Amino acid sequence: MWNLTVASRLSRSRCFFSSVIPRPCIIQKRGADILHDPWINKDTGFPLTERNRLGLRGLLPPRVISFEQQYARFMESYRSLEKNTVSESDTSHVALAKWRILNRLHDRNETLYFRVLIDNIKDFAPIIYTPTVGLVCQNYSGLFRRPRGMYFSAKDKGEMMSMIYNWPAQKVDMIVLTDGSRILGLGDLGVHGIGIPIGKLDMYVAAAGLNPQRVVFGVLAKLILKDGMPEGLGLEAELVFHTKVEVFEMLMEDLDFDTNRIANAKAIVGISSCLYVLCVVVIFCLILPVMLDVGTNNLKLIEDPLYLGLRQPRLEGEEYLSIIDEFIEAVLTRWPKAIVQFEDFQMKWAFETLKRYRERFCMFNDDVQGTAGVALAGLLGTVRAQGRSLDDFPNQKIVVVGAGSAGLGVLSMAVQAVVRMTGNAKTAAQNFFLLDKDGLITKERKNLDPAAVPFAKDPGLIAGLRDGDSLLEVVSSMLVLEQQQQQHVKKVKPDVLLGLSGVGGVFNEEVLKALRESSSNRPAIFAMSNPTMNAECTSVEAFKHAGENIVFASGSPFENVQLGNGKVGYVNQANNMYLFPGIGLGALLSGARIITDDMLQAAAECLASYMTDQDIEKGILYPSINGIRDITAKVGASVVRAAVAEEVAEGYGKVDPEELAYMSKEETVEYVRRNMWYPNYSPLVQQK
Ligand SMILES: NC(=O)C1=CN([C@@H]2O[C@H](COP(=O)(O)OP(=O)(O)OC[C@H]3O[C@@H](n4cnc5c(N)ncnc54)[C@H](O)[C@@H]3O)[C@@H](O)[C@H]2O)C=CC1
Ligand SMILES: CC(=O)C(=O)O
Numbered sequence: 001m002w003n004l005t006v007a008s009r010l011s012r013s014r015c016f017f018s019s020v021i022p023r024p025c026i027i028q029k030r031g032a033d034i035l036h037d038p039w040i041n042k043d044t045g046f047p048l049t050e051r052n053r054l055g056l057r058g059l060l061p062p063r064v065i066s067f068e069q070q071y072a073r074f075m076e077s078y079r080s081l082e083k084n085t086v087s088e089s090d091t092s093h094v095a096l097a098k099w100r101i102l103n104r105l106h107d108r109n110e111t112l113y114f115r116v117l118i119d120n121i122k123d124f125a126p127i128i129y130t131p132t133v134g135l136v137c138q139n140y141s142g143l144f145r146r147p148r149g150m151y152f153s154a155k156d157k158g159e160m161m162s163m164i165y166n167w168p169a170q171k172v173d174m175i176v177l178t179d180g181s182r183i184l185g186l187g188d189l190g191v192h193g194i195g196i197p198i199g200k201l202d203m204y205v206a207a208a209g210l211n212p213q214r215v216v217f218g219v220l221a222k223l224i225l226k227d228g229m230p231e232g233l234g235l236e237a238e239l240v241f242h243t244k245v246e247v248f249e250m251l252m253e254d255l256d257f258d259t260n261r262i263a264n265a266k267a268i269v270g271i272s273s274c275l276y277v278l279c280v281v282v283i284f285c286l287i288l289p290v291m292l293d294v295g296t297n298n299l300k301l302i303e304d305p306l307y308l309g310l311r312q313p314r315l316e317g318e319e320y321l322s323i324i325d326e327f328i329e330a331v332l333t334r335w336p337k338a339i340v341q342f343e344d345f346q347m348k349w350a351f352e353t354l355k356r357y358r359e360r361f362c363m364f365n366d367d368v369q370g371t372a373g374v375a376l377a378g379l380l381g382t383v384r385a386q387g388r389s390l391d392d393f394p395n396q397k398i399v400v401v402g403a404g405s406a407g408l409g410v411l412s413m414a415v416q417a418v419v420r421m422t423g424n425a426k427t428a429a430q431n432f433f434l435l436d437k438d439g440l441i442t443k444e445r446k447n448l449d450p451a452a453v454p455f456a457k458d459p460g461l462i463a464g465l466r467d468g469d470s471l472l473e474v475v476s477s478m479l480v481l482e483q484q485q486q487q488h489v490k491k492v493k494p495d496v497l498l499g500l501s502g503v504g505g506v507f508n509e510e511v512l513k514a515l516r517e518s519s520s521n522r523p524a525i526f527a528m529s530n531p532t533m534n535a536e537c538t539s540v541e542a543f544k545h546a547g548e549n550i551v552f553a554s555g556s557p558f559e560n561v562q563l564g565n566g567k568v569g570y571v572n573q574a575n576n577m578y579l580f581p582g583i584g585l586g587a588l589l590s591g592a593r594i595i596t597d598d599m600l601q602a603a604a605e606c607l608a609s610y611m612t613d614q615d616i617e618k619g620i621l622y623p624s625i626n627g628i629r630d631i632t633a634k635v636g637a638s639v640v641r642a643a644v645a646e647e648v649a650e651g652y653g654k655v656d657p658e659e660l661a662y663m664s665k666e667e668t669v670e671y672v673r674r675n676m677w678y679p680n681y682s683p684l685v686q687q688k
């Protein structure tokens with residue numbers, strides 16, 4: 001049936017994904033069950049024909065309210081909450097109220113929820129994502145109403161293989177997994193950390209257009225409706241007719257062809273004499289947040305009678321690993337192609353699990369790898385903002401504060417970039433300085449973490465600096481470098497100060513003022529820790545103390561700073577949200593077996609090259625969050641192309657690696673875009 005050349009398949013595939021056609025959704029529920037299922041519920045938006053067909057008549061007020069009216073009504077009530085609480089001094093109270101109103105909609109009507117989220121992402125990201133999601137995790141037991149996602153605990157050992165089949169969807173594409181051990185900069189929040197995978201997956205839907213719902217994707221061959229609705233063809237044909245589609249084609253994706261379904265469909269359509277056969281197939285294209293509860297070392301939680309997780313200390317060592325292994329085995333048994341994003345694991349397990357699994361299945365660690373790409377893009381943007389050539393990146397003196405999973409991930413990727421540019425691995429880290437809670441890290445450090453070794457300064461190469469020196473001493477000290485037997489004395493005067501410490505305020509007034517002496521005309525400050533109160537400094541502090549010419553980025557959003565005389569200090573949001581959705585989407589649409597360094601590098605380079613010179617000159621390093629779907633489509637396409645080039649792409653649905661390889665850069669972006677979901681009510685059809 002699909003015996004077409006690659007070229008003609010490619011051109012044909014363009015119409016398969018038209019976002020204009022509302023795809024029918026086949027459901028098994030009826031009546032009140034539909035109203036209680038947020039995936040398919042339309043509230044008052046069910047048209048009368050559907051109310052009749054689905055047993056909804058009488059269960060709703062008679063008036064049909066359009067999607068647009070429902071949208072407007074929700075936004076009006078949200079805005080009125082905002083207006084009425086604007087004078088509230090307790091901002092966390094207001095933030096939680098906003099989260100509650102969004103969460104209630106999420107619980108009730110996913111289509112409307114995701115539409116308002118996508119269309120108002122700049123306003124809503126700070127609620128469903130950082131910073132408010134941190135507050136939600138901290139207050140999770142009080143906020144808990146309905147479960148979302150799956151929970152596996154240490155008590156479930158030996159049961160996970162059967163538990164995974166409790167998840168109602170037949171197919172899962174994307175899993176975000178946490179063990180709650182390092183939630184943002186808030187530490188160990190145990191099972192309450194589930195808010196993070198939920199927030200990350202909301203961003204997947206908003207930015208990458210992953211479809212959280214049941215979708216029908218399959219139509220065999222063609223159904224051509226010419227002169228109006230044929231009589232007595234049944235609901236599916238009625239449905240197609242009402243979409244006013246002349247030629248209705250869809251791609252059989254992922255599912256093996258089921259001959260019984262074809263026979264059923266022929267019978268349903270009832271047009272045996274017709275040349276065209278409609279075959280409707282249900283596909284689940286779903287996302288799954290997962291909490292792996294292995295206990296908590298947070299005593300406050302253990303003692304809290306309302307804590308929702310296991311009240312026991314965290315498992316360690318082999319016991320811990322055996323739980324993760326069992327979970328992964330269960331997931332891969334049921335959904336062998338699922339992509340697993342590890343999120344907010346404490347450092348030792350972040351690195352250990354990455355090493356353990358990255359060659360075995362399609363996974364990545366967002367805090368290590370996603371953050372690294374976003375930071376590298378920002379660092380390269382900084383070089384451009386300083387009016388220097390990108391080749392000058394290896395000469396940038398970068399002080400990284402925080403030697404955890406994120407800080408080390410950033411430095412590793414920055415070093416890889418330097419090696420690519422200079423071809424010299426030996427000196428690649430010479431301009432990078434790393435500090436942790438005990439100050440500057442040198443090779444003299446006792447119990448030096450193996451992951452930090454490549455970035456630990458050699459005391460032989462630095463004079464005036466010692467292991468454990470404070471940030472202030474590092475920023476303003478003298479440095480002696482030995483190069484080719486000669487000694488050069490110079491100040492460190494960093495070009496960039498990058499914080500991933502999780503500690504609010506470590507870029508204090510003295511440190512920021514010392515940065516005024518930077519050798520760069522435009523030093524950069526990346527206060528990347530989350531949530532807002534954990535940022536190393538605020539935007540106002542940065543521009544006030546370090547000078548108006550700085551480039552500034554923070555992990556959680558801050559307002560731009562008004563500098564007077566109409567000048568604006570631009571605030572960038574250096575957050576891995578600019579990359580993880582594209583990494584996941586690209587891995588999915590290429591059918592990547594694993595996620596390689598080249599795929600991650602392609603993602604970072606795509607983000608780095610996204611901004612125009614004019615933007616960069618203004619100090620704008622990252623796109624507005626309003627453009628997150630566009631950047632995600634491009635990042636996703638870069639990841640697809642890198643996966644193909646690395647020969648790890650196995651294809652997606654009926655799009656095989658050969659076809660992916662045939663696509664031009666622009667066609668790959670188009671392919672990714674066509675696979676991005678935009679929420680609209682789908683016509684519902686009850687499966688007989
Ligand atoms: N903007 C973004 O996209 C991302 C931000 N982050 C944020 O980065 C922070 C750290 O995350 P991880 O590296 O995973 O945590 P981690 O716990 O693995 O590492 C924290 C590091 O900071 C160091 N540190 C603590 N106090 C310090 C101090 N006073 N001065 C200097 N260093 C200090 C610790 O010694 C440790 O090396 C968190 O707040 C997290 O929210 C993490 C990932 C992405
Ligand atoms: C943004 C993020 O992943 C974090 O703060 O952990």
Ligand SMILES: [Mg+2]
Nearest residue numbers: 343344366367
């Ligand atoms: Mg994280």
